[in-house]
Amino acid sequence: MSVAPLRTVDTQIVPDAGAGTESGTAGTAISVDGVRKIYDTGRERTEAVSGVSFDVKRGEFVAILGPSGCGKSTLLMMCGGLESITSGRIDIEGVAMTQPRPSIGVMFQDASLLPWKTVLENILFPIKILKRPMAEYTERARSLIDMVGLHGFEDKKPHQLSGGMRQRVAICRALVYDPDILLMDEPFSALDAITRDEMGEALLDIWEQYTKTALFVTHSIREAVLLADRVLVMTRRPATIVEDIRIPFGRPRPRDVSGSPEFNEICVYLRSLIESGHGAAQGRRSGDGPVLQPGRRGA
Numbered sequence: 001m002s003v004a005p006l007r008t009v010d011t012q013i014v015p016d017a018g019a020g021t022e023s024g025t026a027g028t029a030i031s032v033d034g035v036r037k038i039y040d041t042g043r044e045r046t047e048a049v050s051g052v053s054f055d056v057k058r059g060e061f062v063a064i065l066g067p068s069g070c071g072k073s074t075l076l077m078m079c080g081g082l083e084s085i086t087s088g089r090i091d092i093e094g095v096a097m098t099q100p101r102p103s104i105g106v107m108f109q110d111a112s113l114l115p116w117k118t119v120l121e122n123i124l125f126p127i128k129i130l131k132r133p134m135a136e137y138t139e140r141a142r143s144l145i146d147m148v149g150l151h152g153f154e155d156k157k158p159h160q161l162s163g164g165m166r167q168r169v170a171i172c173r174a175l176v177y178d179p180d181i182l183l184m185d186e187p188f189s190a191l192d193a194i195t196r197d198e199m200g201e202a203l204l205d206i207w208e209q210y211t212k213t214a215l216f217v218t219h220s221i222r223e224a225v226l227l228a229d230r231v232l233v234m235t236r237r238p239a240t241i242v243e244d245i246r247i248p249f250g251r252p253r254p255r256d257v258s259g260s261p262e263f264n265e266i267c268v269y270l271r272s273l274i275e276s277g278h279g280a281a282q283g284r285r286s287g288d289g290p291v292l293q294p295g296r297r298g299a
């Protein structure tokens with residue numbers, strides 16, 4: 001089932017069959033350059049992010065992995081214009097990021113649905129806020145509902161849904177207005193392991209029909225390797241990027257890839273990086289990461 005295409009008010013991203021791969025011709029969607037974040041509460045100064053630089057190409061799916069509290073969410077929020085940048089610069093489609101934009105969809109750990117609204121009304125809520133034509137977007141919302149397997153639940157309220165179903169609604173809400181970029185902050189972390197795997201597969205299904213640029217924060221190494229074209233590994237706070245690994249599995253991604261020795265080898269390598277918690281790459285510009293192949297570890 002495909003999703004009805006729409007034109008967006010911002011730059012239209014044309015899905016690129018080569019996007020997210022070495023041969024992709026896509027330009028840069030997100031450019032993070034020397035970004036630092038210090039939270040200053042008056043009583044306490046916390047350096048959350050320190051000198052982080054990386055690029056994300058259009059159509060690329062980049063996962064950010066790192067220890068708890070290292071600054072992943074802070075980095076994502078700065079990319080979404082939801083948190084100020086202390087120093088450095090973030091450009092989205094070549095324009096400096098200073099405030100939220102409709103070309104960026106955001107998804108959080110908590111689905112944050114409005115309890116008094118139905119599934120369909122929740123999904124269409126951004127359309128109401130953005131004052132876009134409701135009839136046109138209702139068709140799209142229904143296509144998305146079908147795609148994530150919620151057909152028949154359009155008129156249910158959030159309390160009538162399981163946690164996984166609520167997150168499916170949140171995915172539809174993030175995609176309904178056709179944002180060019182999707183920022184996801186541990187969207188499946190509150191779900192049980194089986195539902196989490198199902199959601200990963202649902203996201204892969206969506207990705208294959210509806211390529212977007214994505215930045216995805218997760219604690220799950222396996223989820224990152226299953227979903228992403230590249231994985232950025234962050235150090236302990238203040239976070240910087242210790243490794244940028246290109247995942248060598250193409251698109252459409254084989255659903256059984258997570259059972260392969262190569263997949264497990266990459267997971268083991270990433271786990272060792274996270275457990276060591278630091279590396280020699282402080283302050284470097286990320287973006288040309290090694291391709292991790294069987295028997296060959298990233299430098």
Ligand SMILES: Nc1ncnc2c1ncn2[C@@H]1O[C@H](COP(=O)(O)OP(=O)(O)OP(=O)(O)O)[C@@H](O)[C@H]1O
Nearest residue numbers: 039041046048067068069070071072073074075237
């Ligand atoms: N609004 C804030 N004010 C002060 N400090 C903050 C604020 N938000 C985050 N921090 C601090 O910044 C650091 C990084 O937090 P952040 O939530 O970005 O980490 P994270 O890697 O996403 O964590 P987790 O993986 O546990 O979700 C933490 O020490 C946190 O306490």
